[in-house]
Amino acid sequence: MAIKLPENVTIIEVGPRDGLQNEKGFVPTEVKGQFIHALRDSGIREMELTSFVSPKWVPQMADAAEIVSACYDAPGRSIVLAPNKKGIERLEETNCRAVAVFVGVSNTFNKKNINKTTAESMEELRPLIADLKEKGYFVRACISTAWHCPYEGKIPEADTLRLCADFAEAGVDELSVADTIGMAVPTEAHSLFAQLKAIIPGILLTAHFHDTRKLALANILASMQAGIDRFDTSAGGLGGCPFAPGATGNVATEDVVYMLERMGIKTGIALDRLMDAVEIVRPHVSRPIESTYFNMHASAGA
Template structure:
């Protein structure tokens, strides 16, 4: 039976931002720059570099402006996260031209994360998105708890579709749809993305899976069958969400690349160089590298 698969896939590397932001010990700015440079050398063209958030709440991202100023040349998109007006104003003081905003479908998750309901967040973001687009920025909207919430349980597919459509109407260029706590199963991934592809054909759709229950690769396969060819991932599987109890890291970039390349799907990413980037940052992170590719090829001797 024929399987509907893309010929190539775009990986958006989120390790420097999503992967490092919750590390308790501050990672030297120079190490972050070297990590980003090594990821670029591995063949990654789109990357989340950092967050313009309050250093009081996320000390790891206090060097955001310096990270942007030192980002390597040749990236198609150097994306930074800015959750509110103050963060966006700080971004506009830099050379960065790609901004990510985020909202949770779940009101409870959103309240615990940024102390606003989903509707309140959208009311704040709509005019900001309009301003960014008027100034020529690429805007990426990150949709948290798209399938399940640690507080509210299963999320209505209609609620997720409604929020995604709201963002699309606001003018964003991309939707990154996230399985924040890693509870989605392939049938759920396929169903949501098939509907998003049908109702939002002009917008970039990206899948963001956490590997809490080791379902991320299966969900990526199901998403590709629904027509998705863009995926967020984190080198080394680093990351997690402090507002989502039990959520482990993002799916590991190296595991995704290995699976895709074995299936004949091009990514343009060198696994050898990618492992070099992981090894560069590994001594500076508190969690162990749990990706299967790392364990099989490097971990035994690390």
């Protein structure tokens, strides 16, 4: 019996934002810009560029306005995270037309992240989302701790489904559903996405897996079997969350692209150019690049 899989998959590159936000040493703005342009040269057409967040809490994003100014004007969709009213006001001063907001399903995670419960966050975001949609913005909602939380443990599936439905009702264009600490297994990934496809069929659904326990590729396969054809990935496997102890990087873009292309699923991304992008940022990050494809590629060229 043939496995039902998509013919094409869209990769949303999150390296410049989610991949770098946890770096303690400041990555120079010029390097970030070179990284972004090289990623685009590889064929990536959707990307999270940066975040309008407090530099006190996320110092790496202190140059967000400069990044948007230098890197926004390109084909495809460039997304900026703006998690609250102040961030959205800063966003509206730029030419950016795609915004990401986020809420954790876990109340504890949400409180540690943005000092609000999940319900309080949604109450604040609903009118902001409505205003953004009225002004013609593309709105992406990032759902953190969709399966497991570092503080509360396993998240009831019904809670994640409810929050996703609330965002859909609020009018967002896309849901990025995140395995923030990399604890989901393929059966959990398939179950959640199959139900989301059934209850909110008219919205873009994107899977976001961290590779903490080396299950991200398996979860991507399970998600594709549930009908998902959009995935957040990070070049070089960069990433982690300042508010999620133990979380490692996002699944590496190059590992995902290699697997998909070998399976005959088109991504439109050139692996050799993707490796060039990783080489740009590699000297400026604190931990080694962990992606399998990158390290095999580097060894072969040595």
